[in-house]
Amino acid sequence: MSQLIKKVAVIGAGTMGGGIAAHAANAGLPVVLLDMAPTALTPEEHAKGLTLESKVVRDRIVNSLFDRVKKARPAALFTPERAQQVTVGNLEDGLGLIADADWIVEAIVEQLEPKRALMAQIEQVRKPGSIVSSNTSGIPIAAIAEGRSDEFRQYFLGTHFFNPPRYLYLLEVIPTLDTLPQVVETIWDFADQQLGKGVVIAKDRPNFIANRIGTYAGQITVQHALQHGYSVEEVDSLTGELIGHPRTATFRLFDLVGIDVPVHVTRNLYNAIPDDEEREVFRLPEVLEQMVARGWLGNKAGIGFYKQAKGASGKEFWPLNLQTMEHEPPKKPRFEMVGKARKIEDLAERLRFIMDNADMDRAGQFLRETTLRMMAYTSRRIPGITEYIADVDKAMRWGFGWALGPFEIWDARSRSGTRWASARPSPRCGSAGSPPRRGSRRCSTRATSRSTSARAGASSACTIRRPASISRWSRPPA
Numbered sequence: 001m002s003q004l005i006k007k008v009a010v011i012g013a014g015t016m017g018g019g020i021a022a023h024a025a026n027a028g029l030p031v032v033l034l035d036m037a038p039t040a041l042t043p044e045e046h047a048k049g050l051t052l053e054s055k056v057v058r059d060r061i062v063n064s065l066f067d068r069v070k071k072a073r074p075a076a077l078f079t080p081e082r083a084q085q086v087t088v089g090n091l092e093d094g095l096g097l098i099a100d101a102d103w104i105v106e107a108i109v110e111q112l113e114p115k116r117a118l119m120a121q122i123e124q125v126r127k128p129g130s131i132v133s134s135n136t137s138g139i140p141i142a143a144i145a146e147g148r149s150d151e152f153r154q155y156f157l158g159t160h161f162f163n164p165p166r167y168l169y170l171l172e173v174i175p176t177l178d179t180l181p182q183v184v185e186t187i188w189d190f191a192d193q194q195l196g197k198g199v200v201i202a203k204d205r206p207n208f209i210a211n212r213i214g215t216y217a218g219q220i221t222v223q224h225a226l227q228h229g230y231s232v233e234e235v236d237s238l239t240g241e242l243i244g245h246p247r248t249a250t251f252r253l254f255d256l257v258g259i260d261v262p263v264h265v266t267r268n269l270y271n272a273i274p275d276d277e278e279r280e281v282f283r284l285p286e287v288l289e290q291m292v293a294r295g296w297l298g299n300k301a302g303i304g305f306y307k308q309a310k311g312a313s314g315k316e317f318w319p320l321n322l323q324t325m326e327h328e329p330p331k332k333p334r335f336e337m338v339g340k341a342r343k344i345e346d347l348a349e350r351l352r353f354i355m356d357n358a359d360m361d362r363a364g365q366f367l368r369e370t371t372l373r374m375m376a377y378t379s380r381r382i383p384g385i386t387e388y389i390a391d392v393d394k395a396m397r398w399g400f401g402w403a404l405g406p407f408e409i410w411d412a413r414s415r416s417g418t419r420w421a422s423a424r425p426s427p428r429c430g431s432a433g434s435p436p437r438r439g440s441r442r443c444s445t446r447a448t449s450r451s452t453s454a455r456a457g458a459s460s461a462c463t464i465r466r467p468a469s470i471s472r473w474s475r476p477p478a
Contacts, residue, residue, distance in 0.1 A: 002185045002186040002188075002189045002190075003102070003129070003186050004102065005029070005102040005103045005131070005186065005190045005194075006029065006030075006102055007029060007030050007031070007032075007100060007101045007102050007103075008021070008029050008030075008031050008032075008101060008102070008103050008104075008105065009031070009032040009033075009034070009097065009098035009101035009103070009104045009105070010024070010031065010032070010033050010034070010104075010105045010107060011034045011035075011091065011098070011104070011106050011107065011108060011118060012035060012106060012107035012108035012109075012135075013033050013034070013035040013061070013062045013066055013069075013088070014035075014065060014107065015163060016135055016161060016163060016165070017033070017035075017105070017107030017108070017135070018033065018065055018066060018068065018069035018076070019069065019072075019076050019161070019163065019164050019165040019166065020105055020107060020135065020165050021033040021066075021069070021086055022069050022072075022076035022077050022082070022083075022086070022165070022166065023076070023166045023195060024195070025077065025082045025083070025085040026077060026078045026082055026166065027195055028194075029085065029194075030085055030087070031085055031086045031087070032086075032088075032089070032094070032097045032098055033062060033066060033086050033087070033088045033089075034062060034089050034090060034091050034095070034097070035061050035062040035065060035088075035090060035091065036061060036090065036091055037052075037059075037061070037090040037091065037093070038052065038057060038058070038060055038061055039052075040052075041057065042060075045057055045060075055093075058090050058092070058093060059088060059089060059090055061090070062088045062089065062090060063088060066083075066086065066088050069083075070083050072164070074164065074166075074167065075166075076164060076165075076166055091121070095121060095125055096125055098122070098125060098126065099125045099126065099127060100127060101127075101130055102130055102131065103130065103131045103132075103133070103187075103190070104122055104126060104130060104131070104132045104133070105133050105134075105135055105159065106118055106119070106122075106132070106133065106134045106135060106136075106144075107134075107135040110136060110137065110138075110139065110264070110268070111139075112139055112143060112144065115134060115136070115139065115144045116143075116144060116146065116147065119132070119144060119145055119148055119152070119156075120147070120148070123148055123149065123152050126152075129155065130155065131155050131157075131183055131186060131187065132145075132152065132155060132156045133156065133157050133158060133159040133187070134156075134158050134159070135158075135160060135161055136158060136160065137160055137208075137211055137265065138206055138207040138211060138265065138268055138269060138272065139268075140204055140206070140272075141156075141157065141158040141174045141175075141176050141204045142176040142178070142204055144156075145176070145178075150178070153176065153178040153179075154178055154179065154180045154183070155180065155183050156176065156178070156179065157173060157174060157176060157179045157183060157184065158172070158174030158175075158202075158204070158208075159171060159172075159173055159174075159187060159191075160172040160173075160174065160202075162398075162399045163257075168398070168399060169196075169197060169198045169398040170197070170198055170200065170394075170395060170398035170399035171191045171195070171197040171198065171199050171200075172200055172201075172202045172208045172209060172210065172399075173187055173188060173191070173199055173200070173201050173202070174201075174202045174203070174204050174208055175201070175204075176204055184201070187199075188201075198394060198398045200386070200391040200394050200395050200398075201391065202385060202386055202391075202395075203383075203384065203385055203386055203387075205384055205385045206268075206269055206272035206273050207265070207268075207269050208385065209385050209391065209392055209395040210395040210396060210398075210399035210400060211265060211269075211399075212269070212381065212385055213374070213377075213378050213392065213395070213396060213406065214396065214399070214400050215262065215265055215266055215269055215282065216278070216281060216282070216374065216377050217370075217374045218250065218253075218254075218262060219266065219281050219282060220281060220370050220373050220374065221235060221239060221250050221370050222250070222285055222287075222288070223281070224366060224369060224370055225322065225366075226285055226287065226322055228362075228366070229323075230362075230366060231319065231321070231322070231331075231333070232251045232305050232306070232319040232320055232321075232322060233319045233330060233331060233332070233333050234333045234363075234366075235249070235250050235251060235366075236249035236250055236251050236252055237249075237333045237335075237338065238335075238338070238363055238366055238367055239370075240252075242338060242341060242342065242350075243351065243354070243367065243371070244347045244351070244403030244404050245400075245402055245403070246400075246401040251304075251305035251306070251319070251320075252305070252306065254298060254304065254305055255298035255299050255304040255305050255306055256298065256299055257298070258297050258298050258299070258300050259288065259291055259292060259296065259297045259298045259304055259305075260292055260297050262288075263284060263288055263289075263292055266282050266284055267284065269282050270282040270283060277380070278377060287322055287325070290325065291304065291305075303327075304320075305319065305320045306318065306319055306320070306327075307320075307327045309327065309329075311329055311330075316329065316330055317330065318330060335361050335362070335363035335364075336360060336361050337354065337357055337358075337360040337361050337363050337364045338363050340353070340357075341353055341354050347404060347412070348404070348411075351404075351409060351412050351413060352412060352413060354367050354368070355367075355368055355371070355413055371409065374406060375406050375407075375409060375410055378392060378406040378407070379406075379407075379410075389407045390407075392405055392406060392407060393405025393407050393408050
């Protein structure tokens with residue numbers, strides 16, 4: 001049975017924390033938003049005779065960050081008046097404000113030790129039974145709560161929002177082996193009914209579901225382009241709306257989110273998956289290393305894989321030559337296969353056409369190689385990141401804006417009539433050569449006779465130990 005959430009606290013007022021706080025306020029709840037207190041005065045504060053003990057100074061960081069939230073475009077708040085529901089403060093003076101919060105969300109720097117230290121502070125003031133979650137995009141959830149009491153860990157889990165929180169539908173919920181079923185149910189219900197989120201339950205594995213698959217897809221796309229001489233413009237013309245992805249495609253997406261962000265995610269993932277059979281895919285290409293070193297971070301730096309320049313026709317966006325590392329005037333790519341594929345309105349039929357005619361030109365070869373590798377890698381991640389293949393598709397549609405998820409692409413490609421959605425569970429858990437096992441809706445349970453009999457012989461990595469009462473975790477997909 002789920003519990004009520006009447007007040008939310010968010011610690012960390014940066015892009016994600018501020019966005020989460022704003023969206024909780026959108027839902028009509030009172031919200032507390034905290035961030036660190038400054039350790040030094042600005043020249044302006046010195047001139048005014050202020051000190052580090054002045055309240056306006058101590059709340060300067062959180063006020064500045066929340067001002068950005070209020071001015072964000074697209075708007076993070078439904079209306080400007082929603083901002084009045086958010087109480088801001090600093091961690092040193094305002095930690096007590098979270099004492100009566102029903103849900104406390106951590107959204108601070110992506111480093112394990114600061115997160116652990118913050119959990120120790122939260123445990124000192126939170127009320128028993130309040131839910132605590134981390135918005136980490138990839139740090140192991142159980143590791144963040146290490147050293148905390150049994151009761152704390154029972155009410156702790158991961159809640160990974162996607163940016164911007166108001167607009168991206170996906171929320172990955174990541175329980176640990178200690179998380180109580182009713183805690184998952186509470187967050188699921190609240191996210192679904194009050195925040196308007198699409199929830200998928202992910203296992204506590206590096207980068208969870210969407211970022212694990214999305215990062216792999218991005219890496220093989222960039223690497224294939226570098227290895228086979230495809231230009232930035234060619235790749236973006238192939239990996240956007242043509243295949244059911246957003247118009248930002250690959251390199252424009254890098255520029256949009258900030259090149260340092262995927263670089264940070266990919267570095268962390270490489271270190272976190274020593275046993276991944278394709279770990280070397282996550283080794284950063286030299287071109288990305290150079291761009292970060294030069295400060296070419298995309299839109300926020302004014303230069304990345306594209307830069308704005310004045311051309312013969314006025315304002316133009318010049319793509320980066322991946323070999324010379326110089327930006328050049330745009331050239332509109334043209335491929336025979338692409339021209340024919342664009343005339344096919346139905347996406348599934350278009351993808352079948354592309355795959356069936358991949359040898360027509362280098363565009364088809366690029367899409368065949370990168371798509372098939374992505375599909376194969378995704379299938380091998382079952383049941384490691386989740387036991388339910390539909391949740392992989394949902395995560396990629398809701399979090400990355402793909403029109404079809406990996407297994408839906410597989411279904412579209414199939415001419416045999418076999419569909420992943422009707423695949424029977426494999427007797428072995430992810431054994432070589434077998435299709436991904438469907439399993440239960442969410443986390444499996446060893447306590448039910450069904451799971452015990454159906455999974456006889458399966459490895460312990462395939463299940464998460466849960467009482468038999470977690471019926472909501474096994475409800476069928478919408």
